[in-house]
Amino acid sequence: MLPLVVLSLLLAVTPSIAVWPVPRQYSTGTTPLRLSSSFSIKFSGIEHAPRDLVDAVARTTSYLRTDKLQALVPDRGASSARAIRAAKSLSSLTLSLSTKGKVRSISEEAVVDVESRIEGYTLTVPANGSGASLKANSTLGLFRGLTTFGQLWYDWEGTTYTLQAPFDINDSPVYPYRGFMLDTARNYFPVSDIKRTLDAMSWVKINTLHWHVVDSQSFPLVVPGFTELSAKGAYSAGQVYTPSDVKEIVQYAAARGIDVLAEIDTPGHTSIIAKSHPEHIACFEAAPWTQFANEPPAGQLRLASSATTNFTASLLKSAASLFLSKFFSTGGDEINSNCYAKDAATQADLAAQGKTLEQALDTFTQVTHRALKDAGKRAVVWEEMVLDHPVTLANDTVVMVWISSANVAAVAQKGYKLVHAASDYFYLDCGGGGWVGENINGNSWCDPFKTWQKSYSFNPTANLTAEQSKLVLGGQQLLWTEQSGPSNLDPIAWPRAASSAELFWSGPGGDVSKALPRLHDVAFRFVQRGVNAIPLQPLWCALRPGACDLDA
Amino acid sequence: MLPLVVLSLLLAVTPSIAVWPVPRQYSTGTTPLRLSSSFSIKFSGIEHAPRDLVDAVARTTSYLRTDKLQALVPDRGASSARAIRAAKSLSSLTLSLSTKGKVRSISEEAVVDVESRIEGYTLTVPANGSGASLKANSTLGLFRGLTTFGQLWYDWEGTTYTLQAPFDINDSPVYPYRGFMLDTARNYFPVSDIKRTLDAMSWVKINTLHWHVVDSQSFPLVVPGFTELSAKGAYSAGQVYTPSDVKEIVQYAAARGIDVLAEIDTPGHTSIIAKSHPEHIACFEAAPWTQFANEPPAGQLRLASSATTNFTASLLKSAASLFLSKFFSTGGDEINSNCYAKDAATQADLAAQGKTLEQALDTFTQVTHRALKDAGKRAVVWEEMVLDHPVTLANDTVVMVWISSANVAAVAQKGYKLVHAASDYFYLDCGGGGWVGENINGNSWCDPFKTWQKSYSFNPTANLTAEQSKLVLGGQQLLWTEQSGPSNLDPIAWPRAASSAELFWSGPGGDVSKALPRLHDVAFRFVQRGVNAIPLQPLWCALRPGACDLDA
Structure with missing residues (x-):
């Protein structure tokens, strides 16, 4: 059994998550995962997705391809190249709303009184390549989750990857x-x-x-x-x-x-x-x-x-x-x-x-x-x-x-x-x-x-x-x-x-x-x-x- | 005869010249002058102009067309529009070297020991539309003069003009x-x-x-x-x-x-x-x-x-x-x-x-x-x-x-x-x-x-x-x-x-x-x-x- 001092040291070096602002609750792993070249973002149970949500999905998909952000380590990712190549690939992220009824657009939800805005979401990215999932009570929440999803990844020679799968994120703002x-x-x-x-x-x-x-x-x-x-x-x-x-x-x-x-x-x-x-x-x-x-x-x-x-x-x-x-x-x-x-x-x-x-x-x-x-x-x-x-x-x-x-x-x-x-x-x-x-x-x-x-x-x-x-x-x-x-x-x-x-x-x-x-x-x-x-x-x-x- | 105090006041309001750095010696007038649409920069007595001087002339000509810098006055020049339209036009600037012998390029003159660089020039822009003249002892000096010439002008609705002709400038740097x-x-x-x-x-x-x-x-x-x-x-x-x-x-x-x-x-x-x-x-x-x-x-x-x-x-x-x-x-x-x-x-x-x-x-x-x-x-x-x-x-x-x-x-x-x-x-x-x-x-x-x-x-x-x-x-x-x-x-x-x-x-x-x-x-x-x-x-x-x- 680890003495307490070592345990707290381990907690202290739990890897961070390259998301800004940092989610309220999250856990990360140590498994490499890459985005499939056919990666796509889908809706589940949202029959008539608002146009601005569809556009947000398109922007997210585009950023995933074009960010080409290298990891901020001295070799920029070179020493992880083999692990990245061998990693399982993620082929989809599925968005769903936990509420029923008429789906409001992000635009509608963004302009309600600030004290009533619903921005929380949960995001799960399994390490085994099975589909990732984003859930929220509002399209505004889904948009916040998409923004987070877009920040989980780095690029190495054209491959979009993370070394920190799985991700489990449960997020919402402290201040409206x-x-x-x-x-x-x-x-x-x-x-x-x-x-x-x-x-x-x-x-x-x-x-x-x-x-x-x-x-x-x-x-x-x-x-x-x-x-x-x-x-x-x-x-x-x-x-x-x-x-x-x-x-x-x-x-x-x-x-x-x-x-x-x-x-x-x-x-x-x-x-x-x-x-x-x-x-x-x-x-x-x-x-x-x-x-x-x-x-x-x-x-x-x-x-x-x-x-x-x-x-x-x-x-x-x-x-x-x-x-x-x-x-x-x-x-x-x-x-x-x-x-x-x-x-x-x-x-x-x-x-x-x-x-x-x-x-x-x-x-x-x-x-x-x-x-x-x-x-x-x-x-x-x-x-x-x-x-x-x-x-x-x-x-x-x-x-x-x-x-x-x-x-x-x-x-x-x-x-x-x-x-x-x-x-x-x-x-x-x-x-x-x-x-x-x-x-x-x-x-x-x-x-x-x-x-x-x-x-x-x-x-x-x-x-x-x-x-x-x-x-x-x-x-x-x-x-x-x-x-x-x-x-x-x-x-x-x-x-x-x-x-x-x-x-x-x-x-x-x-x-x-x-x-x-x-x-x-x-x-x-x-x-x-x-x-x-x-x-x-x-x-x-x-x-x-x-x-x-x-x-x- | 003006009393001395008024005279000094007049001196104090002598218009500035929109050139940076301000020339060592200069005089300006109050006559509007515009650049002819066929304005060109020529050489006199420089038979084989160095390539970098020819390029500098081309850049100057291009800036005169593309700067489109409006005068920094509240109406940006509108109230001078009539004067600008009625102004005489300047059709040429002629460059000449006061030294004889082999013409060195700007590039050659720019890299001599800093204490030996020759950067002075004289620039004359008459108010009556007859040709402007730029003289120097070096192509480097001509280049400095071209730079000055490019700063004499403003734009009003596509016309390149000044309200301060004639210009008489005799310039050289205080420090090398x-x-x-x-x-x-x-x-x-x-x-x-x-x-x-x-x-x-x-x-x-x-x-x-x-x-x-x-x-x-x-x-x-x-x-x-x-x-x-x-x-x-x-x-x-x-x-x-x-x-x-x-x-x-x-x-x-x-x-x-x-x-x-x-x-x-x-x-x-x-x-x-x-x-x-x-x-x-x-x-x-x-x-x-x-x-x-x-x-x-x-x-x-x-x-x-x-x-x-x-x-x-x-x-x-x-x-x-x-x-x-x-x-x-x-x-x-x-x-x-x-x-x-x-x-x-x-x-x-x-x-x-x-x-x-x-x-x-x-x-x-x-x-x-x-x-x-x-x-x-x-x-x-x-x-x-x-x-x-x-x-x-x-x-x-x-x-x-x-x-x-x-x-x-x-x-x-x-x-x-x-x-x-x-x-x-x-x-x-x-x-x-x-x-x-x-x-x-x-x-x-x-x-x-x-x-x-x-x-x-x-x-x-x-x-x-x-x-x-x-x-x-x-x-x-x-x-x-x-x-x-x-x-x-x-x-x-x-x-x-x-x-x-x-x-x-x-x-x-x-x-x-x-x-x-x-x-x-x-x-x-x-x-x-x-x-x-x-x-x-x-x-x-x-x-x-x-x-x-x-x-x-």
Whole structure:
């Protein structure tokens, strides 16, 4: 009988599984298995498989052929060549739903309220070559399982193989919200960039694109009834998202299990609206901008004006109707009070109504949120709307914490559902230097760079009571694009943004040293699939797990 | 008569020129001028134009058609449309050499000793549509002038135009060495990436690729007579630079006015040599690596062994013969003395010879540098070789300062020619977070990120006497690739690496606020030409010079 110390050592070296995010429960073996050249994915008991599920199967089959990802070992698999050749081959994976009745599409299941999404699955890959099996309670779950199946394999000279059969996986996410935020206002991204990003997100089971679509610098969203906003406020006639672009993005996302949570930030971050509606904007391009806004150009919606309030409510309602999501964000961050103090129109409105600025903000928020609610949307706001302003919010409002993770507990104390998006862990733009023109020694305000290890180490329930912990919906990494565009979208985001994907799917407490080899797999697989993920280390380190740890 | 204060104000608003690096002397006008659809570049008095000059003319002509770079103004040129349509058109640019006799090719002139390169030119573009003229004393100078000519123009709806004719430019570099360093050992870059980088370098008149080709992690260089080094030490059989690859790179570079200064770092940074020659390497992959090397894996050449010394000398000589450059770097940074203290073979060699480690290093250096000198090369070393080790070096040795700009004066005091490459100004990898596997709060050792403004603000002769200042050959930005590969080469390097290109061509003291609009032009032009330069600011700022300065 093995003494206990040796047993725990054996447990410690149980091989990992090259799946990201790591499944909640899994076991692997040590038997080589290869994919048959006639390998196929079938349905069992699903008579009319939804089109998006059929497409997902086709993509999975294609990736299995084209990934050609070599194992991250020094000889890349050469020493396993004989075992691979001699291995039994797997000829099929069979998908089945454990529920009866009408089969909903992945797209339908992806856009239900995030708290109701069903993403779990079980996946069994026997070692003897008999058929593999994937079961779920939803097509969305089947899609997650397909994604996992696609990550079990390496390539050696054209053979797709694993050395770890059999697999037994029983998986589901710890947190329902796992997002990625993209800002398309500071710099514009073509639809193709967004679609490629959605693919990448789906590969690590991220289920929400938080789309910060417009801001003070540009208004690329073509909103029905408000087309003057993009006509005058987009960077150019071509740098817009038309309703058909939005539809394409929303459908592309949904088919990949991703909900698109759009944001039109109000009342701040709206300067560009003045290009078509100067009557609605206070302190438009006021100088020095440092006194009127956190970044240029200055300009905020005249929240005390009923005309502006109604305009905003109608705009939000029309914009929200472009999206399938149950959520819509009205932002609410970085409201600059000096902007309103110096705006004669706002001061006149406040005086006429006998209101303080905060009372006006409360009215503005109630009216605009009511419009969203009428459109069937739950409101999402940034943390200032509950921490800094005494505004009335619906109980089901979702709050995003961005300034600091230290503010999470205060938001939870207010009783709102919350999403982790704190700059000290999750901002992808930090550490890239300051972008203000003439500031020679300027650095990014949220220095230093947030490494994948940093975001991976985050504890979603730190300083929360058990009850408050239930308010945590999940979290996301965020890309503000003052210094990003199509040229660096992939490398600034990937594979880093996968770290929160695992944190919020598999749960916290993961060991970075054990996670790193799998994250290397993510990065290299992304590159094989056309997403320019960066190498996290010299390849020498990637091929030798642990060898580039500090204590190695 | 204008009062003096108004006059100086007028001078201050003299329009800039969208050329990077900014010419030493230039004047511009305010007359619109467009390129004729039949525009052509001709030679005058150059009967047998070298092939590389003919090719450079063809590339310039092609860029003039394909750049399609819109002016960085809010309307992108729309309000100038009428003036552009009504403008006179320029039908030709004529190139001539002011010297007589045999015409040398750009390639020949690019690889002479850096202190003898002739890069000046004069360029005249009249406003009246009569032919433009480019004159130089060398084909290399003509190439620099062609590069400038290609940057004078914007596009509006298919018309290539300027609003600033006439141009009178008299240009030459302040410093002879303007480099870019690429590390191809931590991660490998295909030849196509290096060629694209050479193109980008040439567009901003960088004249030296400092190619840190091998290191401890991999040995991708196929060296005649030493092919076992890459056979065993490259990341894979495909991730190598064969002699024919090197020839292709060297010729491609030279045709673009770029010398390739190769480096085989010795005696440190050589661990991978042990894969084929374990007898030559001390402390091979010794653990913990932190005690034996600055990064994993540990391993250094046994500098006290005469066999190893001769091996190294022969290797350097063979490697150097692959390159046309008059220079070759033997590195010499980060020699770890503990590695040798713990190496029995080295200790035995030292004891047998009755030498200290430093005496052995001196012998090693003299023998290896003698081999390079016999091969016609000037040696280049990192700063430690003159500041930390009492080794004998030839007077014409070039020293690169990398640890800190604070060490420049000490190197100058030793009387060596020097190249600025200090981490506190010029390292492109700083600020990207730590890459050691399990270090959650680790950041790059040279934090923070070095912005373009930071490198641009460098003073090459700070703390140097007038006499010492003559030792400064120039400088470069450097990309160490622990966290870089093909996926982020362009965005991490460009447009930032253009900042030192202007600093060392046009001289120090440039105003970052005035430089920024031109650097935006560089970035956008690079993107048009297929190099993924990043946006330095939101496009809103790029279209409004100064509006995103701190005091705007």
